[in-house]
Amino acid sequence: MHIVVDRRPEGLAVVDESGAEALVPAESFAAHVREREAEHPRWVWTDTAQWYPALLRAGVRVERCHDLRLVDAILAGIEGRPPRTEWGKAVPVRANTLFDFDSGQDARTAPSAPDVFAEQRAAIAAQPSPGRTALLAAAESAGALAAAEMEFVGLPWNAEAHHQLLVEALGERPPPGRRPPALERLAGEVEALLDVGPVPIDSPPELVKSLRRAGLDVQSTRSWELKKLDHPAIAPLLQYKSLSRLLTANGWNWLEEWVHDGRFRPTFVPGGVVTGRWASDGGGALQLPKQVRSAVQADAGWALVVADAAQLEPRVLAALSGDAAMAQAGAGVDLYAGIVASGAVESREHAKVGMLGAMYGGTTGVSAQVLPRLARSFPRAIGFVEAAARAGERGERVETRLGRTSPRPGAEWRERQSMASSDGAGEADRARARSESRSWGRFTRNFVVQGTAAEWALSWMAGVRRRLWQPELGPIEQQPHLVFFLHDELMVHAPLDRVDEVQAALHDAAFDAARIVFGATPVTFPVTVAVVQRYSDAK
DNA sequence: CGTGAACGCGCC
DNA sequence: AGGGCGCGTTCACG
Numbered sequence: 402m403h404i405v406v407d408r409r410p411e412g413l414a415v416v417d418e419s420g421a422e423a424l425v426p427a428e429s430f431a432a433h434v435r436e437r438e439a440e441h442p443r444w445v446w447t448d449t450a451q452w453y454p455a456l457l458r459a460g461v462r463v464e465r466c467h468d469l470r471l472v473d474a475i476l477a478g479i480e481g482r483p484p485r486t487e488w489g490k491a492v493p494v495r496a497n498t499l500f501d502f503d504s505g506q507d508a509r510t511a512p513s514a515p516d517v518f519a520e521q522r523a524a525i526a527a528q529p530s531p532g533r534t535a536l537l538a539a540a541e542s543a544g545a546l547a548a549a550e551m552e553f554v555g556l557p558w559n560a561e562a563h564h565q566l567l568v569e570a571l572g573e574r575p576p577p578g579r580r581p582p583a584l585e586r587l588a589g590e591v592e593a594l595l596d597v598g599p600v601p602i603d604s605p606p607e608l609v610k611s612l613r614r615a616g617l618d619v620q621s622t623r624s625w626e627l628k629k630l631d632h633p634a635i636a637p638l639l640q641y642k643s644l645s646r647l648l649t650a651n652g653w654n655w656l657e658e659w660v661h662d663g664r665f666r667p668t669f670v671p672g673g674v675v676t677g678r679w680a681s682d683g684g685g686a687l688q689l690p691k692q693v694r695s696a697v698q699a700d701a702g703w704a705l706v707v708a709d710a711a712q713l714e715p716r717v718l719a720a721l722s723g724d725a726a727m728a729q730a731g732a733g734v735d736l737y738a739g740i741v742a743s744g745a746v747e748s749r750e751h752a753k754v755g756m757l758g759a760m761y762g763g764t765t766g767v768s769a770q771v772l773p774r775l776a777r778s779f780p781r782a783i784g785f786v787e788a789a790a791r792a793g794e795r796g797e798r799v800e801t802r803l804g805r806t807s808p809r810p811g812a813e814w815r816e817r818q819s820m821a822s823s824d825g826a827g828e829a830d831r832a833r834a835r836s837e838s839r840s841w842g843r844f845t846r847n848f849v850v851q852g853t854a855a856e857w858a859l860s861w862m863a864g865v866r867r868r869l870w871q872p873e874l875g876p877i878e879q880q881p882h883l884v885f886f887l888h889d890e891l892m893v894h895a896p897l898d899r900v901d902e903v904q905a906a907l908h909d910a911a912f913d914a915a916r917i918v919f920g921a922t923p924v925t926f927p928v929t930v931a932v933v934q935r936y937s938d939a940k
Numbered sequence: 941c942g943t944g945a946a947c948g949c950g951c952c
Numbered sequence: 953a954g955g956g957c958g959c960g961t962t963c964a965c966g
Contacts, residue, residue: 604962605947623948646949649960674956678952685958688951714952761954768954836953847955851952888952888956 403467404437405445406452407514416515417442431459443467445518447488449545449671457553460876464867468542469517471672475537476524478806485517530804536917537803540856541672543863547883548669548679550866554877555664556697556884557705557894563656563696570644570692574653581648587641594634602641650685651693659684663700669886676848677805677855678888687887697885697936704900705884706893707939708907708930710858712736713889715756715782717854720915720924721802722785726778728923745778746771759783760850762790762843786846793845794838801852802918810841853918857926858889860917864910865891869903892936904930 405416413425415433425433434444434456443465446452456463470488477484512520521538528534567574572582580588592600597614601607605622612619617630624642627635659665665684673680681687689697699705710716715736719727730739740752751771758768759775759782776783789799793807796815800806809815814837820826821834866883874880881895881903895903911928931939 606963621947642949646960650950676956678956680957682958685950685960688949688958690950692950758954761956763954765953843955851956854952890952 402440402442403445403518404442405515405518408447409513431456431461434463435459435461438463441465445469445514447514447517449542449549453546453549454553457549457877462550462870462872462877463546464870465539466542466546467518467521467538468545469514469521471541471545472521472538473517474672475534475541475805476521478808479528479534479804480524481809487512528804533803536860537805537856540803540859540863540917541677543866544671544679544859547862547866547886548671550877551883551885552666552668554882554884554894555666556892557700557703558660558663558665559696559698560656560660560663562698563651563660563693564653566693566695567647567652567656571648571652581644583644584641584648587637587644590637591634591641594632594637602638603645647690647692650688651690655684665697674855675808676852677801677859678851679855679886689887691937695935695937699894699934703894703896704932704934705936705939706881706895706900706903706907706930706932707936708891708893708911708928709940710861710889710911711927711929713857713926714760714850714854716924716926717857718756718760718782718785718850719779720919720922721849721853722781723922724779724782724785725923727782728925730779731924734927734929740775740778743778745774759786760847762839762846786850789849790842790846792842793848794842796841797845799845799849801849801856803853803856805852805856807845807848807852814841854889857914857918858886860914861910861928862886862891864913864917865893865906868906868910869893900932904932 403418407414407416409424411424413427413430414422415425415437416422438461441464444452444463445467446469448470449466449468453463453466470485474484525531525534525538570583575581588600588602591602595611595615597611600611608622609619612622615632615634617632619626619630622642624639627639659667665686667684667686668682669686670680670682673682679687697705711734712731715727716731718724719731719736726743727736727740730736730743730745733739735749737749737752737756740746740756741749746752746755751767752775754763754766754768755771755775757763759772763769763772772783792799793810796810796818798807798809817830817834818838821831826834862883869881869883870877871880881893881899883891884894885892891907893903893907907928907930911926915922915924915926929940933939
């Protein structure tokens, strides 16, 4: 059953399946939703991030929704058109691409939510696999609900523990504009050991000059390049960079801006990445460094249940490609160990680097060396990503298992490809076009795996979310609830006496997710679950 | 002076 | 010489 929520000049309207409409005063909207939630409807609205937070603040939790904006973005991708822009949120429009629409429409001319919903249902029904597209729409929308709920409850964060770890690493907090003691000391050490005069350590170009003056042959100050050097100044320099990073990215300023009342509240952006992964906006939620994870702490009497899908992407590739040998290699909890046991490669490290290279398009080093052996043992899996890469190199689009499509390469890309294949093309033009072609191929190669992994993860999250919620236990924050999602990892904050059922939910939902995304598949998707007080104690 | 690209690095 | 991101800093540019 669907209930469409529509904003009208005269107020809020709710329209149910029969077309019956009711005008609802804004102040009683939450009460209306709470009451009708008993009918288990799917709420259809323009934008979960716009509608749901107010409901959550009013203590109303919704089981299912259909997010018109997110589904429009998916359908727009499939249909090769720009997404709708009438719903207020800025959609970046590139001024110089070929297919721009006039974006000067506004809410007065926008079609009503029931009309858009009807169009979307028709578009989904017209897809080659309508069931899959409908699943994708549902999973994407469920993710939007979970994102709003996680923002509402926040990630439990012990600000005092964070402060203490900063003091231990950096020394006491300095006044604005001054370096913390540890950085001051390390900068002095680097300067003394390089012995070439003052070293502007915070300026990469100047730092390169100083290093060169000290006789070190470097092109940049990237830490992987510095690690190859043998010089006494390198160790303190690397430590400086690491601590400086801690200070600027997750130091006291970050703590004051982002942690309040024991909670870190980032903004998650479902569908924020072309592949379907989430992005985040503010606070760097998806890049929480390991250095600060000890500050993520459960409340007293509660635990953090941290679950991680083991080797998600290679398993996704095995299922996508129907590679029975790789499914067999993944029968245990460690797929890489299974690859070694199959005899394809010598070591777990080779298996891991080789598979990552196959999925990312690595062409050098160990990754390239072991690729032929993987291709011999797992021809279907490797063939699948190779085909996706070749399609991208030709400028074709690829799609995930549930049908999310990769974008077309830009107009300039296509132009340079056709220029390079014409008679008068110079060698430089051809080389550049070849390089760009391979680069787009690496993108599409990864797109199919990363995007399908995102679909599995969304399905997993939706299943966990559904299992955790029990209406009779009261508001979300008083019962086990999701607090964090990181591509292939979920965190649940749960009362200690509910931890067992949370673990079961995480395992059961992972089992279901494989069925939802792939149907019958021999590939398993094990999750490792840790029950901890601090995030840093997981894995 | 403000803006935006580039860098470098954190996460998966 | 590897895919996807966000963010803080520096630096070039108008």
